[in-house]
Amino acid sequence: MARMTMIEAIRDAMDVMMARDERVVVFGEDVGYFGGVFRCTAGLQQKYGKTRCFDAPINEAGIVGAAIGMAAYGLHPCIEIQFADYMYPAYDQIVSEAARLRYRSNSEFTCPLVVRMPTGGGIFGGQTHSQSPEALFTHVSGLKTVVPSNPHDAKGLLIAAIEDPDPVIFLEPKRLYNGPFDGHHDRPITPWSKHDLGEVPSGHFTLPLGKASIVREGAAVTVLAYGTMVYVAQAAAAETGVDAEIIDLRTLLPLDMETIVASVRKTGRCVIVHEATLTSGFGAELAALVQEACFFQLEAPIARVTGWDTPYPHAQEWDYFPGPARVGRALVETLEA
Amino acid sequence: MTADAPLSLHVPEPAVRPGGSPDFSNVKIPKAGAVPRPNIDVEPESIRDLAFSIIRVLNRSGEAVGPWAGLLRDEELIEGMRHMMTLRTFDARMLIAQRQGKTSFYMQHLGEEAISCAFRKALSPGDMNFPTYRQAGLLIADGYPMVDMMCQVYSNSRDPLKGRQLPVMYSSKEHGFFTISGNLATQYIQAVGWAMASAIRNDTKIAAAWIGDGSTAESDFHAALVFASTYKAPVVLNIVNNQWAISTFQGIARGGSGTFAARGLGFGIPSLRVDGNDYLAVYAVAKWAIERARRNLGPTLVEYVTYRAGAHSTSDDPSAYRPKTESDAWPLGDPIIRLKNHLIVRGVWSEERHKQAEAEILDTVIAAQKEAESYGTLHAGGKPSARDMFDGVYAEMPPHLRRQRQQAGV
Numbered sequence: 001m002a003r004m005t006m007i008e009a010i011r012d013a014m015d016v017m018m019a020r021d022e023r024v025v026v027f028g029e030d031v032g033y034f035g036g037v038f039r040c041t042a043g044l045q046q047k048y049g050k051t052r053c054f055d056a057p058i059n060e061a062g063i064v065g066a067a068i069g070m071a072a073y074g075l076h077p078c079i080e081i082q083f084a085d086y087m088y089p090a091y092d093q094i095v096s097e098a099a100r101l102r103y104r105s106n107s108e109f110t111c112p113l114v115v116r117m118p119t120g121g122g123i124f125g126g127q128t129h130s131q132s133p134e135a136l137f138t139h140v141s142g143l144k145t146v147v148p149s150n151p152h153d154a155k156g157l158l159i160a161a162i163e164d165p166d167p168v169i170f171l172e173p174k175r176l177y178n179g180p181f182d183g184h185h186d187r188p189i190t191p192w193s194k195h196d197l198g199e200v201p202s203g204h205f206t207l208p209l210g211k212a213s214i215v216r217e218g219a220a221v222t223v224l225a226y227g228t229m230v231y232v233a234q235a236a237a238a239e240t241g242v243d244a245e246i247i248d249l250r251t252l253l254p255l256d257m258e259t260i261v262a263s264v265r266k267t268g269r270c271v272i273v274h275e276a277t278l279t280s281g282f283g284a285e286l287a288a289l290v291q292e293a294c295f296f297q298l299e300a301p302i303a304r305v306t307g308w309d310t311p312y313p314h315a316q317e318w319d320y321f322p323g324p325a326r327v328g329r330a331l332v333e334t335l336e337a
Numbered sequence: 338m339t340a341d342a343p344l345s346l347h348v349p350e351p352a353v354r355p356g357g358s359p360d361f362s363n364v365k366i367p368k369a370g371a372v373p374r375p376n377i378d379v380e381p382e383s384i385r386d387l388a389f390s391i392i393r394v395l396n397r398s399g400e401a402v403g404p405w406a407g408l409l410r411d412e413e414l415i416e417g418m419r420h421m422m423t424l425r426t427f428d429a430r431m432l433i434a435q436r437q438g439k440t441s442f443y444m445q446h447l448g449e450e451a452i453s454c455a456f457r458k459a460l461s462p463g464d465m466n467f468p469t470y471r472q473a474g475l476l477i478a479d480g481y482p483m484v485d486m487m488c489q490v491y492s493n494s495r496d497p498l499k500g501r502q503l504p505v506m507y508s509s510k511e512h513g514f515f516t517i518s519g520n521l522a523t524q525y526i527q528a529v530g531w532a533m534a535s536a537i538r539n540d541t542k543i544a545a546a547w548i549g550d551g552s553t554a555e556s557d558f559h560a561a562l563v564f565a566s567t568y569k570a571p572v573v574l575n576i577v578n579n580q581w582a583i584s585t586f587q588g589i590a591r592g593g594s595g596t597f598a599a600r601g602l603g604f605g606i607p608s609l610r611v612d613g614n615d616y617l618a619v620y621a622v623a624k625w626a627i628e629r630a631r632r633n634l635g636p637t638l639v640e641y642v643t644y645r646a647g648a649h650s651t652s653d654d655p656s657a658y659r660p661k662t663e664s665d666a667w668p669l670g671d672p673i674i675r676l677k678n679h680l681i682v683r684g685v686w687s688e689e690r691h692k693q694a695e696a697e698i699l700d701t702v703i704a705a706q707k708e709a710e711s712y713g714t715l716h717a718g719g720k721p722s723a724r725d726m727f728d729g730v731y732a733e734m735p736p737h738l739r740r741q742r743q744q745a746g747v
Contacts, residue, residue: 025534057563057567059564060524060562062560062561062563062564065525065527065530065560066526068527069467069529069531069532070530070531070533070534070535070712072465072530073465073514073531073538075534075537075538093526093557095525096523097527102729102731103730104501104502104506104508104516104518104729105508105510106729107729107732109508109515109516135503136604141730144731165732166731192550198641210735210736253735254735254737255737257736
């Protein structure tokens with residue numbers, strides 16, 4: 001075990017896999033010599049050479065398209081899109097190509113590919129460095145979508161993603177890179193070195209894709225969260241005193257319905273939180289699934305707390321971000337409903 | 338103070354529209370044999386003019402002339418012609434089958450047969466094509482079973498792709514034929530990535546990318562050229578310029594660039610234009626470009642100048658946008674007739690043998706068709722099971738798909 005930030009844990013996962021498997025290659029914008037704008041690939045080029053870890057032209061469609069060709073050849077590319085906000089030029093390659101190679105070729109050609117991208121806000125990145133586009137991936141058959149919330153999980157899930165035979169979208173909440181963040185932006189930052197989940201097993205270890213984690217057991221209400229919102233939900237529960245059961249989904253697709261359904265059947269109430277915009281967000285899917293499976297156990301309407309349906313603003317970042325106060329209100333209202 | 342004149346938008350138009358007389362005077366055609374054959378390690382800057390000329394081997398008298406001639410033996414040429422004739426016959430039968438309602442859709446190669454048939458013969462086993470929907474000659478010339486192709490077109494019980502893909506979107510790893518997307522240009526950059534992977538692994542295989550004139554306008558085409566140029570990927574970047582992108586003439590994609598091949602020059606990629614209706618020229622240029630890739634000299638861009646003599650697809654009627662006689666006026670002729678004439682000039686072929694070959698090929702294609710139809714057609718007989726629809730989305734079926742399959746009751 002070692003203490004790591006989420007950046008170090010992600011780098012360690014790639015390091016472990018590059019050492020174990022020569023088919024693993026890493027590339028993207030500023031990823032090679034410099035080691036990435038968030039430093040996630042620092043040192044990998046030095047260690048594995050510039051044909052295993054290299055800089056790419058600023059062309060996201062090119063990065064993903066080339067990686068698909070490499071995956072079809074038999075490599076296992078783990079590529080970086082510098083910000084999830086920059087992935088739109090690559091969306092056609094992800095949706096029409098990576099996600100469908102296996103299906104349309106009857107498994108003759110496959111696409112073992114990981115596309116890493118920093119997601120979410122909280123760093124004053126404005127509308128082009130803050131978006132959470134996970135629902136654009138969960139809507140696509142053939143993709144898996146993972147959102148880790150801590151260094152421990154990030155390493156285990158990233159190694160599992162690299163070893164997965166199908167394309168995986170790996171969204172890294174950038175506000176969590178250096179510490180758990182509960183939405184209290186005006187308070188001092190907690191580093192991962194002071195958090196249990198900053199303890200990361202050394203060497204090769206995996207967490208299965210499609211398994212959620214219960215981060216707080218409770219009886220009053222189930223909270224479904226992922227990424228940064230896991231800590232916001234914990235703060236909201238602590239501050240309101242609501243005995244919430246908080247589930248960190250970790251993988252959005254495939255989704256761990258078993259854990260979700262068992263919890264909601266127990267609590268009879270459900271609050272869904274995500275940073276992405278509300279309309280057609282992943283929360284809508286979660287709400288539909290929960291009511292389909294738990295309608296007769298529900299004692300209150302399912303609530304959603306999300307970013308507003310606006311572009312991610314710059315100066316109004318903390319008015320936009322669904323912080324602990326908003327989540328706390330939803331917990332209380334759901335209990336009182 | 339003088340007022341600025343108002344601006345006006347330039348929208349290119351083809352030389353002729355329906356009702357007019359076909360006019361290809363803008364297609365400058367050099368004499369066969371006139372274009373030099375550089376060494377494969379040539380500096381790209383020194384052969385820039387090859388992006389504006391047309392490499393041709395067969396002259397009007399049916400002779401093979403010039404520095405690009407002399408690469409193929411008589412029996413290889415006869416085999417090449419049989420491949421082209423087979424592809425044309427295959428297309429003709431499948432077009433009829435589509436009209437008979439045996440499949441939903443079909444796309445033919447009429448006039449473009451030389452390109453994919455000759456290119457395949459210049460590749461080695463293990464190389465990978467990333468084709469569009471008009472390169473089935475890559476399969477025919479590599480001996481892929483016609484019955485399997487037809488089963489795919491019919492989406493029947495023996496369809497290798499289990500009914501999941503549109504007709505003609507074949508896939509065969511064994512025959513170096515990457516699964517066709519149907520989305521345009523996406524695979525151009527994938528071919529570059531595949532080639533980069535081969536170089537990363539110190540392999541000896543090369544990739545071939547395929548695109549049409551219209552789709553060179555797509556961003557993915559430019560991404561491919563950047564990546565191929567930057568990493569000197571072992572890839573041949575093929576552009577089939579058949580003059581028409583459905584109803585849109587090639588000038589809309591080409592814009593102010595003199596030729597499509599010229600697109601490669603700014604990337605420092607050797608860029609050649611070749612007579613796409615000349616089997617010998619296509620083979621010679623393909624061989625040159627493939628050897629460059631194989632010797633780690635990097636990518637080559639090749640523009641095949643040809644003409645789409647048929648409709649874009651069974652859903653298209655070209656008489657709505659181009660003169661009906663335009664195809665007859667195409668100055669580079671028909672690839673099968675030109676190779677036939679060459680073989681006759683060489684004294685190894687005759688009109689009688691050609692007729693005999695046509696009859697034999699038709700018999701073979703009809704026999705394959707009968708067998709394929711015994712496994713079903715789109716709306717009759719055997720077909721892939723509805724259960725197959727849920728397989729292959731992922732390596733392992735996730736719980737939500739299992740539930741949906743149960744709901745579907747299949």
